[in-house]
Amino acid sequence: MEGVAQPLVIRSRQGAWWDLLPIYSLYQLVFNLTGLALILWLWGSFAFSQPILLGAVLLAWVQQYRLRPALLDISRAQADRLAALLDAQGRYARSDHDGRWRATGKQGWEPWPHQHIEFLPRPDGVTVAAPHNILHRLWDDLALLEERGLAAVAQQRKSEADLAAPQLPWTVHGPTALIGAMCVAAWLVHLPEGMSRWGVSGLALAQGRYATILLHMFAHGGLMHLWLNMVLLSMFGGTLVARLGLVPQSWLRFLALFLCSGVMGAALYLLAHPAGTVPMIGASGALYGVIGLVVRLPAEGDALQPLRSRRMLRIYWSLIKDNLFLIVLLGVMFLGSGSKVGLAWEAHLGGFLFGLLVGPFFLPSTAERAAPRS
Known part of the structure; x- marks a missing residue:
């Protein structure tokens, strides 16, 4: 059975320096510029809130940095197992239009291309393109698939999703x-x-x-x-x-x-x-x-x-x-x-x-x- 013990190599899709600027799509650019304009207005109007605004800017930057587009190279066999797991756990749905995987129940993210999971074929395997934090989760999934198999990992991820869901009593x-x-x-x-x-x-x-x-x-x-x-x-x-x-x-x-x-x-x-x-x-x-x-x-x-x-x-x-x-x-x-x-x-x-x-x-x-x- 093919292993996944090689070192974790998740690389930037757009360049390490570009990642420092959270501008991954036109939609995000408009959103960030609007937020920045609001913060600048509050900065000048309410001086007492300046430390809070600085904190909010830094927190927003870190959150968007975690979501930066990234790439992970895997084999075709690993890609097949990962696609089967995405299908089985139901947290993502594959589009018939462009083949990308999108989180189910979050249609508001549709215009944000960097929020999708995409399988890009290459001569010696497949490159997975997704947000950086999601790629780490997918890497964990690959290791678990080797250890436990598809049914066990799908059930585990479903249990975790149910616990995190808002329908807790x-x-x-x-x-x-x-x-x-x-x-x-x-x-x-x-x-x-x-x-x-x-x-x-x-x-x-x-x-x-x-x-x-x-x-x-x-x-x-x-x-x-x-x-x-x-x-x-x-x-x-x-x-x-x-x-x-x-x-x-x-x-x-x-x-x-x-x-x-x-x-x-x-x-x-x-x-x-x-x-x-x-x-x-x-x-x-x-x-x-x-x-x-x-x-x-x-x-x-x-x-x-x-x-x-x-x-x-x-x-x-x-x-x-x-x-x-x-x-x-x-x-x-x-x-x-x-x-x-x-x-x-x-x-x-x-x-x-x-x-x-x-x-x-x-x-x-x-x-x-x-x-x-x-």
Whole structure:
């Protein structure tokens, strides 16, 4: 059987330097110019919002950079297996008009050519053209097809799509709604003077303020900080709660994982800064614990993702890059405002390691997973 163990080589379709400019189609150019005009108007009209606007521009650029057109060379046999998987999982549909694969149920993306999956024949195989982030997923699919076969991989991808779909029962969003409401309420109450008193640090513990070990998870330094964490919470929270069993056990497991991850994030931060005076605030450490467990979640009935698998190694590298970007983002946002802010990467790492290594113990037992759901 033909293997896919060769190094992952995903290359740019338009050139590495061109990729830095998110202009991949006429439609996107018009969209970006309109957004830029709106931001420039807000910049001149509302000076207080400038750090937020800078953050929004950087986040939009990163999202579009992830979607940049890219190419991946594979064999004809691999292309046939990949096409069969795309057909079987139903997330993409092949057009009879031009042969391209398009995401089903997203007709709004039709005019954006760089959002399509296209199989381009070449003398010694096939070149797959698609957005960069989708090509990484397709590469994973090729490896899984070799290991498990078409039926198993199609079922796994369908299970993942069902979990990510918006038709999750409303009950799975209870814990995230509770945490989000507490964070927003705390920020609004402390809006005039800020929330540094809730921050955890060596100095705070030396002063006997041990409550900051828990309070720091619900404190945020500004609207952008709060918004980013709440977006992460909404992205991963419901998906994880749905895998933690029945209500109310799933709620309790999620809340326990969130709090324990936040405490472990604070512990690593304090270990790195035992005599520090700078308070650390934010739910990021706890959220990284949630992410640490989510990335190890298997498809129903499968084993946990191995810690040293190729997929996990890619996730580790992606998290490193994300944290480096956050450092740049925070620096740009607050450079002109004179504020001093840093990224507590130690808390991110501590929470993530807890979710990665200890998080699986929060999953329900096999008997509970098999119990009928109401």
